Amino acid sequence: MYNFELVKPSSVAEAVEALGREEAQALGGGQTLIPTLKQRLASPEVLVSLTGIDEIKGISREGDALKIGGGTTHAAIVAETAGSYPALSALAARIGDPAVRNRGTIGGSLANNDPSACYPAATLASGGTVVTDRREIAADDFFQGMFTTALEEGEIVTAVKLPIPQAANYQKFAQPASRFPLVGVFVARFAEGVRVAVTGASNDGVFRWSEAEEKLSGSFAPEAVDGLSVSGDNMISDLHGSGAYRAHLVGVLTKRAVAAAK
Missing domain, CATH: 3.30.43.10 (Uridine Diphospho-n-acetylenolpyruvylglucosamine Reductase, domain 2)
Incomplete structure (x- = not known):
């Protein structure tokens, strides 16, 4: 140091x-x-x-959405969203280990936008909104690439607003040592359609799989994505898995998420 x-x-x-x-x-x-x-x-x-700022901690219900303070820990999210947004609670429960869950925060995760972080997938699939000390940014505009967001210099994530879907599930294929997802897929079904967000796979960071969204919006069943695939060309390729392997996992995990969504 x-x-x-x-x-x-x-x-x-x-x-x-x-x-x-x-x-x-x-x-x-x-x-x-x-x-x-x-x-x-x-x-x-x-x-x-930012750990001593109480005004950016806590979870509240705002209509059909949850507002989660940027300083809220993973452990608090596990405990406080189990009834209101079970898929989010289950996601948070599998982040790291108890030490990480009791220290790490959702705001830090979103601001860092690690290409293998879990919360960006949940936020993007939920059609969420990132709230800062200056403005509100739609998730589709917030995530701009690997470790890159729309945040400006000195801008602080104070909260995230997540619409609660009719059904949702998150599946991740965890790398055993880091517990980061080699690939993670969050599927969320809303009245107006289905959103599918993928993390851990692309060199461009978290992304939406629009072809799967279209098929699943017509028929919310695992077989709806039969025959679909994502290209492995721009996927992360490292000692843990090739780009083609990650591309294959996207399809497998999307089917599992749809089958488990509730």
């Missing part, structure tokens, strides 16, 4: 002010940033901890 200043604001306004300083960076649960600092892949002079 190296020397840096740690600032612990108690409000969003204080955090925004602190992030306006030169070489300042926000620190959520630290599950990605702290290992990055240890490896000296990043070296901000000021870390602005």
Whole structure:
């Protein structure tokens, strides 16, 4: 590690002010940033901890949607959405291990937009909206590529709004060591149609599988996607699996998610 200043604001306004300083960076649960600092892949002079800001924590119901504070931990989401959005609760329950779930936050996950993170798939499939200290951004516009989002410098994810689907399920093929999904597929059925979001597979990060959405909107059954496939050309290929393998898993996991959706 190296020397840096740690600032612990108690409000969003204080955090925004602190992030306006030169070489300042926000620190959520630290599950990605702290290992990055240890490896000296990043070296901000000021870390602005968001863990003490109560106004960005908690979960509330707003009509047919959930509003989840950006500082809400995975463990809290597991416990507090089991009845209202079971697919989201089940997703959060399989993130990392207990230590990760009790420290990591949904806002940090969305802001980082790791290509293998689980929440981006849930947010995109739910047709969610990311709320920041400055504006609201539709999920379709928020995720812009691997580790890339629509967030501007110093902008803070304060909440995410997730419409609750009629039925949903998340399936992931986990890499045993990291517990990140080699491929993850979130399927959500709404009255107006089905949304399918895929994580862990593409070099462009999380994406919607529009061909599957069209078929499943007509018939919400696993066999509806028979004969469909995604190209392996732009898929991640590494020691854990080739692009073609990941492309194959997309189809397999989509069928499983549809079959398990409730």
